[in-house]
Amino acid sequence: MTSDINREFIDHASALRAAEEGVAKLAAGRNDRWYPKFHIASDGGWINDPNGLCYYKGRWHVFYQLHPFGTQWGPMHWGHVSSDDMITWRREPIALAPSLNVERDGVFSGSAVEGDDGRLWLFYTGHRWQEGPNGEQENLEVQCAAVSDDGVHFEKLGVIIDNPDRLFHFRDPKVWKQDGRWYMVFGMSTPDKRGQILLYSSENMRAWHYERLLFRHPNPGVYMLECPDFFPLSDPNGNLRWVLCFSAMGEHPNGFSNRNLHNAGYVIGTWEPGERFQPQTEFRMWDWGHNYYAPQSFEAPDGRRIQYAWMSPFIPPHPMQEDGWCGQLTLPREVTLDHYGCIRTNPVEETTALRCGTTDFGSFVLDVNENRVLCDDIDAAEIEMEIDVSETTAERAGLKIHSTDDNAHTCVYYDDQTHRVVLDRHAAALGNRGYRAAPFTSHHLKLQVFVDRSSVEVFINDGEQAMSSYSTPSPGKRAIELNAESGTLAIQSLRIHRLRSIGLDR
Incomplete structure (x- = not known):
């Protein structure tokens, strides 16, 4: 690497101070009407992808992409x-601010691991703009590293993988150790705009060598595979599979699938070091909601695979932007492989500690076209509900959340005609609308619904499917209601837990 590549255009400490001042200025004027109570968000400014998820020196660490000077995407x-x-x-x-020439326009996404030296290593993409052949602005990206002795303050090491071919998309390194060797995957776009994932390896975490093309997306319309993740999972019988995750840019809607601007999913297959990944399934979506992107995972000390994602506000309007902040992460989810070789994602067990009061409604039947108020005002709740589909005659039945006096609300309901769970924002007070629909396979429906001040996360039949969307309510009391349309609703059990803050709101 030339010295010019790693030369500073600004002192890193000065860049960090400026960023802290930017966030503080936005936070000072922040309106908390929709600010999350139990989801991770910045004190002020825009956030996107989760980065550097890890457990280090007795603490869980979550890093995230941050623009500290405004509520739009930026450096x-x-x-x-x-x-x-x-x-x-x-x-x-x-932790990191643009300070080197190679990253002058952004310190992009990456990962974290504890190195062989006991320090915390961050791997990330250095981003800068270059002028294209027609005068347009194009990406120029390389992979970089930084290290820390305390997990808080970092020293930059500069470029570890250059981009000599000046490829337009070349980013988001995920690093892990296996059989005494370090591996890295990251996404790229070929000159003919095909999305691929590359595999590199290293013995010392500094000198990295190209191994092979790990995966090429079969759809020629998919031009980039962002934020790749690659990890093994075993089913209850001990069968090992590898899960290759990526956020596909350029995929088109197909029925109920891929309805978002960009869509995060995975394929399951087999892999051995030195070999190409062999998919055994089709592309499957991590989440069927409006706002789920760039998921990343890590292995907890107890062996669990834990995942966070960004609740992505790709489609405007974004009402929270006028409040001094924009964007949040999902709840942490445990990723497992079931007896059928299918992925399940559930909230980590630790989330039960958020509960601070429970109302148990027992079992009952809601009459034809009945609407029942379960809670007249609540800003943070977990709803556990089981529906006997075989005894339910309603065409649609379920929850209205963020229900306000002006009849604005978001619906989470069972649709008998499609046999799907639907998250419907047609009556949302603000923000983008539309609906999403997730499949389920049985005649028993178990829902676990997390309602925050401006979002909802739904887990279906113990993690068989999930849905995550923003839901921006009107001013005033925010009720939770139960509704049955054109028939009855048979509730086997229903509980609502009030949830406390995770300590990041005010």
């Missing part, structure tokens, strides 16, 4: 929070 930094229980979080200093 990326790495924000940071940490926790000793994965439930109550504290804000840490901003």
Whole structure:
């Protein structure tokens, strides 16, 4: 690497101070009417992808993409929070800011691992703009690293993988160790705009060598595979499979699938070091909601595979932008492989510690076209509900959340005609609308619904499917209601838990 590539255009400490001041200025005027109570968000500014998920020196660490000077996407930094229980979080200093020539326009996404030296290593993409052949602005990206002795303050090491062919998309390194060797995957776009994932390896984490093309997306319309993740899972019988995750840019809607601007999913297959990944399934979506992108995972000390994603506000309007912030992460989810070789995602067990009061409604039948108020005002709740589909005659039945006096609301309901769970924002007060529909396979429906001040996450039949969407309510009381349309609704059990703050709101 030439010295010019790693030369600073600004002192990193000065860049970090400026970023902290930018966030503080936005936070000072922040309106908390929709600010999340139990999801990770920045104190102020725009956030997107989760980065650097890890457990280091007794604490859980979550880093995230941050624009500290505004509520629109902009030059990326790495924000940071940490926790000793994965439930109550504290804000840490901003970890990375653009300071080297090679990253002058953004410190893009990446990952974190504890190195052989006991230090915390961050791997990330350095981003800068270049002028294309027609005068347009194009990406120029390389992979970089930084290290820390305390998990909070980082020293940059500069470029570890260059981009000599000046490929337009070349980013988002995910690093892990296996059989005594370090591996890295990241996404790229070929000159003919095909999305691929590359595999590199290293013995010392500094010198990296190209291994092979790991995966090429079969759809020629998919031009980039962002934020790849690659990890093994075993089913209850001990059968090992590899899960290759990516966020596909350029995929088109297909029925109920791929309805978002960009869509995050995975394929399951087999892999051995030195070999190409062999898919055994089709592309499957991680989440069927409106706002789920760039998921990343890590292995917890107890062996669990834990995943966070960005609740992506790709489609405007974004009402929270006028409030000094924009974007949040999902709840942490445990990823498992079931007896059928299918992925399940559920909230981590630690989320039960958020509960601070429970109302148990027992079992009952809701009459034809009946609407029942379950809670007249609540800003943070977990709803556990089981529906006997075989005894339910309603065409549509389920929950209205964020229901306000002006009749604005978001619906989470069972649709008998499609045999799907539907998250419908047609009556939402603000923001983008539309609906999403997720399949389920049985005649028993178990829903676990998390309602925050401006979002909803739905887990279906113990993690068989999930749905995550923003839901922006009107001013005033926010009720939770139960409704049955053109028939009855047979409830086997229903409980509502009030949820406490994770410590990041005010």
